[in-house]
Amino acid sequence: MKIVVLVKQVPDSGSERSLRADDGTVDRASASNVINEMDEYAIEEALKIAEAQGGEVTLLTMGPDAATESIRKALSMGPDGAVHVTDDALHGSCALGTSKVLAAALRTLEFDLVLCGAESTDGRTQTMPHMLAERLGVPALTGARKLTVEGSTLTVERQTDEGYEVVQATGPAIVSVWDTINEPRYPSFKGIMAAKKKPIATKSLADLGVEAGEVGLAGATSKVLSSAKRPARSGGQKVEDSGNGGADLVAYLSAEKFV
Amino acid sequence: MVDFKLSDEHEALRQTVREFAAKEIAPVIGDYYERHAFPYEIIAKMGEMGLFGLPFPEEYGGMGGDYFALCLALEEIARVDSSVSITLEAAISLGAMPIYRFGTEEQKKQYLPDLLSGRKLAAFGLTEPGTGSDAGGTMTRAELSEDGTEWIINGSKAFITNSGTDISTLVTVTAVTGIKENGKKEISSIIVPHGTPGFTVAPGYSKVGWCASDTHELTFDNVRVPVGNLVGEQGRGYAQFLRILDEGRIAISALAVGLAQGCVDESVKYAKERHAFGQPIANYQAVQFKIADMELRAHTSRLAYYDAAARMLAGEDFKRQAAIAKLYSSEAATTSARECAQIHGGYGFMNEFPAGRFYRDAKILEIGEGTSEVQRMLIARDLLS
Ligand SMILES: Cc1cc2nc3c(=O)[nH]c(=O)nc-3n(C[C@H](O)[C@H](O)[C@H](O)COP(=O)(O)OP(=O)(O)OC[C@H]3O[C@@H](n4cnc5c(N)ncnc54)[C@H](O)[C@@H]3O)c2cc1C
Numbered sequence: 194m195k196i197v198v199l200v201k202q203v204p205d206s207g208s209e210r211s212l213r214a215d216d217g218t219v220d221r222a223s224a225s226n227v228i229n230e231m232d233e234y235a236i237e238e239a240l241k242i243a244e245a246q247g248g249e250v251t252l253l254t255m256g257p258d259a260a261t262e263s264i265r266k267a268l269s270m271g272p273d274g275a276v277h278v279t280d281d282a283l284h285g286s287c288a289l290g291t292s293k294v295l296a297a298a299l300r301t302l303e304f305d306l307v308l309c310g311a312e313s314t315d316g317r318t319q320t321m322p323h324m325l326a327e328r329l330g331v332p333a334l335t336g337a338r339k340l341t342v343e344g345s346t347l348t349v350e351r352q353t354d355e356g357y358e359v360v361q362a363t364g365p366a367i368v369s370v371w372d373t374i375n376e377p378r379y380p381s382f383k384g385i386m387a388a389k390k391k392p393i394a395t396k397s398l399a400d401l402g403v404e405a406g407e408v409g410l411a412g413a414t415s416k417v418l419s420s421a422k423r424p425a426r427s428g429g430q431k432v433e434d435s436g437n438g439g440a441d442l443v444a445y446l447s448a449e450k451f452v
Numbered sequence: 453m454v455d456f457k458l459s460d461e462h463e464a465l466r467q468t469v470r471e472f473a474a475k476e477i478a479p480v481i482g483d484y485y486e487r488h489a490f491p492y493e494i495i496a497k498m499g500e501m502g503l504f505g506l507p508f509p510e511e512y513g514g515m516g517g518d519y520f521a522l523c524l525a526l527e528e529i530a531r532v533d534s535s536v537s538i539t540l541e542a543a544i545s546l547g548a549m550p551i552y553r554f555g556t557e558e559q560k561k562q563y564l565p566d567l568l569s570g571r572k573l574a575a576f577g578l579t580e581p582g583t584g585s586d587a588g589g590t591m592t593r594a595e596l597s598e599d600g601t602e603w604i605i606n607g608s609k610a611f612i613t614n615s616g617t618d619i620s621t622l623v624t625v626t627a628v629t630g631i632k633e634n635g636k637k638e639i640s641s642i643i644v645p646h647g648t649p650g651f652t653v654a655p656g657y658s659k660v661g662w663c664a665s666d667t668h669e670l671t672f673d674n675v676r677v678p679v680g681n682l683v684g685e686q687g688r689g690y691a692q693f694l695r696i697l698d699e700g701r702i703a704i705s706a707l708a709v710g711l712a713q714g715c716v717d718e719s720v721k722y723a724k725e726r727h728a729f730g731q732p733i734a735n736y737q738a739v740q741f742k743i744a745d746m747e748l749r750a751h752t753s754r755l756a757y758y759d760a761a762a763r764m765l766a767g768e769d770f771k772r773q774a775a776i777a778k779l780y781s782s783e784a785a786t787t788s789a790r791e792c793a794q795i796h797g798g799y800g801f802m803n804e805f806p807a808g809r810f811y812r813d814a815k816i817l818e819i820g821e822g823t824s825e826v827q828r829m830l831i832a833r834d835l836l837s
């Protein structure tokens with residue numbers, strides 16, 4: 194089974210993140226960049242399938258040169274190799290532009306299954322699997338908390354607010370996963386050393402036959418006009434108990450959709 | 453050219469272990485510590501990521517790394533917790549290493565895969581109730597059976613790490629196997645598997661620190677094991693454990709550096725949060741200087757163990773440097789733990805804060821695997837001989 198996992202390098206969601214003042218794109222230079230957290234679950238799922246059924250796992254990343262660091266780290270978990278699409282013209286690509294590039298890259302790869310995280314912690318659009326499915330003419334099973342592969346039949350439990358739905362498709366297909374699906378492994382030292390020698394194929398837009406003007410800031414279909422820092426936390430809401438504090442508490446929790 | 457910069461692989465390992473310690477150990481270890489419970493769940497996860505096989509070749513199930521890789525892992529774990537770090541240290545440098553260094557091919561094939569995966573733990577029994585620093589005072593005896601097929605072992609061992617967990621599988625004990633021509637005791641190392649009749653593990657000690665690690669007294673009452681359980685040559689036991697202890701000192705030093713660095717981490721965090729007299733205590737020079745001195749001790753101790761490890765890996769003599777690293781970093785750890793508790797005020801005396809745990813865990817570092825006095829003896833002997 195040939196599995197491709199989409200991996201994105203993002204600014205660490207655990208530390209201060211910001212947008213660049215000049216063009217409103219994510220400030221990568223001043224952030225500490227990491228593998229998008231949800232992608233680690235996609236990698237783990239791919240490795241588990243490949244370990245159980247045999248197969249090959251390839252990572253696909255679109256991002257600046259510096260993303261190589263995250264690719265090496267992801268490779269140390271166990272995948273066989275990676276494709277890194279990098280090109281100066283890609284800076285500022287919107288989700289549609291990104292999907293155009295990733296689809297073009299996927300067309301150059303053989304795959305039975307494409308796995309990705311349900312969302313990235315910077316963009317958070319959750320749209321990539323749908324866009325790729327449309328461009329490639331394959332089914333998308335999104336938001337999986339469980340994935341079963343039997344031959345070319347893919348069955349997922351799709352996580353919803355109320356519970357889950359069981360959805361099925363015939364591969365090749367795209368599956369996006371939530372962090373409920375597994376527990377990603379930590380790389381071993383053997384994995385770390387092996388990652389150094391694994392192939393990372395670098396591709397430019399020209400290699401993929403994508404016009405520079407269709408992607409990046411130039412081709413972006415959306416644009417950040419202005420942005421502001423999230424306001425500091427306010428004091429919160431105090432529920433005083435004057436007889437029906439319990440009910441007030443429940444009312445608040447359900448209004449906020451905690452229960 | 454002097455270079456203390458870590459290789460990309462070592463740096464990646466350090467970061468991975470750091471992340472593991474922060475996510476998988478820090479949030480839960482306080483509870484194990486409080487209950488004096490062995491953290492099987494954490495140990496299993498460490499086994500899965502290959503930490504128990506770090507400095508061993510792949511043919512026995514190891515990770516193909518070096519002793520320095522092990523030290524980095526120990527340091528990063530001890531930065532968060534020492535019980536877990538000593539469990540790994542003892543499992544590798546006292547448990548698996550004697551078999552790897554001195555065992556027969558058969559012994560290696562039999563024992564190492566389980567030990568290097570962390571599925572099983574091995575212990576090393578040198579210290580006895582009556583003698584520790586003076587290893588020549590070993591009383592435990594091993595005699596050959598009349599038909600020469602078995603060793604019959606009698607005696608007891610004290611304070612043996614990893615010897616009484618559910619996954620403890622064997623202890624390599626040092627025992628007197630004869631008298632040498634010069635009248636001194638001939639000491640040999642012998643593998644005693646758990647479950648051998650006559651081998652009893654006493655209930656765990658009530659310890660001041662390292663409360664989530666496993667330590668027991670062991671007794672051997674006419675314990676019979678096959679002659680093939682001898683590790684290396686008969687009579688080489690003394691030389692073997694000297695080698696094991698020499699390298700073990702570098703590992704303990706790394707652990708001590710981790711604790712000292714953990715004291716910096718906790719003190720910086722707390723000093724910024726805690727207010728007294730209208731401002732964060734971090735604003736007071738008395739607190740700042742304590743923190744600066746802590747960082748100074750952690751940093752210089754680290755350089756000392758890096759140096760000892762580099763010499764060892766280069767195949768040079770490293771005994772004195774290992775003793776210096778162990779002595780200096782363990783004293784750095786106790787001093788920093790005391791200051792860290794001080795910065796935490798009353799909370800520094802509470803077990804729920806890492807500061808209190810660090811304080812309790814630091815002292816043993818000046819005692820185990822050679823006391824500070826023994827290290828000074830080694831350094832002086834090397835200089836004066
Ligand atoms: C939690 C824990 C885990 C341990 N794990 C293990 C293990 O896995 N395996 C193992 O074999 N041992 C283990 N030990 C034992 C440890 O290594 C010994 O406790 C240590 O070596 C000191 O020996 P001792 O306790 O007999 O002290 P002693 O040797 O009796 O020393 C008592 C004091 O006398 C001093 N002293 C002794 N001789 C001299 C001298 N010539 N000059 C000056 N001062 C001297 C010492 O420095 C010390 O201050 C462990 C101990 C503890 C507490």
